[in-house]
Amino acid sequence: MNPNYAYVYDDFLADARFEREVAALETKLSTFDLSGHIGRMSLFRSAKDMVQGMVAKGASTIVVVGNDGTLDKTMWFLPDLNVTVGYIPLVGPSAVGELLGIPVGVAACDVIAARRIETLDMGKLDDRYFLTEVSLPATVASLSIEGKYKVSPTDGGSLTIRNVGGRVGNKLVAADPRDGLLEAVVIPRASEKKVGFWRKAEELPETRMFLAHGEITSKEPIEAHADNHAVSGFRFEVKVVPGKLRLISGRGRITK
Numbered sequence: 001m002n003p004n005y006a007y008v009y010d011d012f013l014a015d016a017r018f019e020r021e022v023a024a025l026e027t028k029l030s031t032f033d034l035s036g037h038i039g040r041m042s043l044f045r046s047a048k049d050m051v052q053g054m055v056a057k058g059a060s061t062i063v064v065v066g067n068d069g070t071l072d073k074t075m076w077f078l079p080d081l082n083v084t085v086g087y088i089p090l091v092g093p094s095a096v097g098e099l100l101g102i103p104v105g106v107a108a109c110d111v112i113a114a115r116r117i118e119t120l121d122m123g124k125l126d127d128r129y130f131l132t133e134v135s136l137p138a139t140v141a142s143l144s145i146e147g148k149y150k151v152s153p154t155d156g157g158s159l160t161i162r163n164v165g166g167r168v169g170n171k172l173v174a175a176d177p178r179d180g181l182l183e184a185v186v187i188p189r190a191s192e193k194k195v196g197f198w199r200k201a202e203e204l205p206e207t208r209m210f211l212a213h214g215e216i217t218s219k220e221p222i223e224a225h226a227d228n229h230a231v232s233g234f235r236f237e238v239k240v241v242p243g244k245l246r247l248i249s250g251r252g253r254i255t256k
Contacts, residue, residue, distance in 0.1 A: 005036030006059035008051060008074060010066030013090065014040065021090055024106045025065070032113040036063075041073065048077045055081055061248075063112060067091045072227045075131050079122050079244045086112045086248040095167050096132060099174060101250025111250045118253075120177040122244040123163040123226075125236055130226040131245070133166040133175075134238060135159075141218040143184055143238075145211045157188040159216070161238055165254065174254040180242040181210040213239035 013022055029035050037059065039050045051062055051074070063086035064074050071087060078085050089097040092104035102111050123130045136159040142152035143159060153159055160166065162175035162183045175183040187206040216224065216236040223232045 001035050001037070002033055003036070003058050004060045005034055005063065006051075006054035006057075006061070007036055007038045007063045007065050007088075008047065008054075008070070009038060009040045010070040010073070011041045011043070013066060018091070021105070025088065025090060025109065028106050028109040029112075032109065034109070034112060036061075041070075047073055051078070051081065055083060060084060061086060063088060063248075065090055068094050068096045069228065071096055071131065072229050075227065076128050076229070079129050079241070084117055084246040084248060088112065095172060096164075098172055099132070099165050099254050100247070101252030101254070103250070112248055114248075114251075116249055116251065117246055118178070118249050119243045120245045120247050121163060121180060121182075122241045123161065123182055124239050124241055125224060125226040125231065128226050128229065128231070129241070129244075130163060130229075132164050132227050133160055133162040135161075135166065135225045136216070136222060138189070139218070139222055140220055141216050141222045141224075143186075144215040144217065145184065145209055146213055151184070151186050151207065151209065153186045153188055155189040157186065160185045160187075161211075161214075163240070172254060174256050176256050179210075180240060181212055182214075182238065182240045184209045184211055184214070211238075211240075213237070 041047050061084045064070050065088045067089055087102055088108040089104045094104050097104055102108050125134050138156045139159050142150050144150045164177045165174035185206050185208050218234055221232055223230055224236055
């Protein structure tokens with residue numbers, strides 16, 4: 001067992017359906033001498049307390065095992081720990097895995113073994129870190145950019161603030177998580193126009209801006225999704241925290 005490594009398993013991996021995948025994962029890690037302490041999430045167990053206990057026992061690399069939802073349960077506190085973070089998307093599909101160049105399944109062990117560490121920025125929505133993006137679909141919110149000017153989507157369009165990137169429909173879109181800035185994207189709602197007997201959506205151009213900090217406001221209650229975690233309110237602060245995360249990424253990480 002390698003005392004420098006610890007693995008955080010999502011609770012759904014305890015299901016018998018995933019027994020074969022978990023066994024193959026642990027066998028593959030042992031061939032690299034990367035077996036470490038395993039902690040399993042549960043409804044009545046704090047993931048943060050569990051990981052802090054692993055770090056107190058000497059783990060310097062914390063590997064999150066599960067799916068993109070597992071990252072959502074841990075990334076809000078991992079950047080504040082003095083650790084290197086790895087990710088094994090054992091169950092796909094994984095948009096985050098694609099963005100980071102990490103394959104789904106046991107093949108992700110090769111990325112962990114290669115230990116290609118990048119120092120990435122993290123975004124923050126109020127007090128919550130986000131790795132990928134903050135999204136507000138069909139929103140009436142406005143974004144004040146560094147107190148200089150304000151933008152908002154027209155007719156209930158979308159507002160997205162990216163760090164690593166995210167998904168637009170079936171397409172993955174990357175941002176630069178090493179430039180010390182977040183990327184704000186405003187897209188008006190597509191209108192429909194009649195062409196013969198058919199109606200089709202008119203794709204309107206998106207507006208992109210870069211910011212270190214800003215403020216999202218609305219006169220009506222709005223819902224924002226930081227990674228996939230939903231929060232509601234009338235006002236949110238958003239900012240970048242440069243160089244906050246040490247992450248093991250694959251050589252195929254999608255870049256701009």
